[in-house]
Amino acid sequence: MKTEMEERICPKCGCVYTEVPALSRVDNETLICADCSTKEALESIEISKEEQEKIISIIHRSTCG
Template structure:
């Protein structure tokens, strides 16, 4: 296993700084975005409302923090 220092990136969509593995934007299949924006793009493509998207992301954050 490599001992790599996490790379800080700034999401071009939301401006948040993150260190997780980036997601590939569905809008152009080129741009790396933060995992949360990646989830939002996926949920939006499924017709999930913005309010429901935020609830889902909140649940994901709550469960990964445990």
């Protein structure tokens, strides 16, 4: 069983992440971080960038600690 988390760099935002990658909705090929995946989903239902950032912040607060 693999115990180390593999570090990846998200091609959309450039951030390093270790969680399971998501498949981009844009091309259905590119692996991206969870935050960018969430943003793509929110963009698809026309949520503003400001609201997207609020939602991402809430997700981080509820999943960390």
